[in-house]
Amino acid sequence: MSELLSVADAEQLIRQAMPVFGSERVALDAAAGRVLRQIVRAEREQPPFDRVMMDGIAIAMSSSSRRRFMLSGLQLAGMVQQTLSDPDTCIEVTTGAMLPRGCDTVIPVEQTKRDGEYYLLADDYAPTIGQFVHPRGADCRTGDVLLEPGMCLGGPEVAVLAGNGVAEVEVAAIPSVTIIATGDELAGVDQPLLEGQIRGSNDRALAAALRACGFDDVQLARVADDLAATTATLAELLYTRQVLVLSGGVSVGQRDYVPEALRTLGVRQVLHRIAQRPGKPMWFGIGPQGQVVFALPGNPVSALVCAARYLLPALQSATGLAAEPPMPVCLESAVDTNPALTFFVPVHVHHDASGRAMATPLPPGTSGDFSSLPRTHGFVELPPGLAVVPAGTVATFYRW
Structure with a gap:
């Protein structure tokens, strides 16, 4: 029997072995939430012209001291640039319009009064030259680097892409994932239960966790407890999919x-068995063409803990997707553990009157008991060394 790996060593081995999944080009409308893999430069100056910032009138304040201006034209947003030919006149303007040639100041409509063909400035209003004019190139210059590889594309980033004519964008590729549930005892969610059967839930739970993190290309498969069938199914999936996540069939039974x-198919074992509870039998390896294989224990709590602690962070890191970092929490009550193992304990998190994050341990009876998990927010990691971790201990919390 091989020696058990520590959690830290397992995490490092997985990180070092993970491949890069490359990039792909997607339409702008499909880019939200993806990770940028290209440099984006300014298509042109922004704004590309001196831009009016308020509805009102545009005047040549540097050439006239008048407070009463005859209306000589109209400049709407989207119109070609108009020209103020007489500095003693004004042009009506709207927000977003080009500042007319010959003008240098915008007077908001609220500070004017219309008198026939004339505009009068309010008696107590003192304008300044250049007010309410967004100067050409104030935001950026042509060719400026606006976005860099590694940035996650949210609303502001998509606005920059759209504003600079990027209709297709290069982003980190999201790998294809297949989740394979193993076990003769498993029945489908919509199938009648026979004697000795249980409904399979791990595959649906793992798929939901993956999709919630941005991994949309997830398929499900099932295989019986048979070596030939398992080998044949995995051989086909290794040929067509980039990431395989197995649930069950990974211990020493x-x-x-x-x-x-997996050995028969040339998948290189990176690790098998970690000094942790639950999830000790976890297996991880890399296929002949760089396929990633996570083989998780079959008990539901074990599978979900290993997914949250290893699978999701590894895939998020490999694709550049943002991951919620673990956070410190304070245990509200003591937890019995095994000094030789790292313990992962489901907890309910809340905040006390001082704002400190407190964790109420809700350990299931066994790693097969998952009905209480919806009352928890995730789990804490309790390192080895103590038989009882006392209340008040600060532990690292991982969200489901």
């Missing part, structure tokens, strides 16, 4: 065929 099938 007489019908746990997953490690043997």
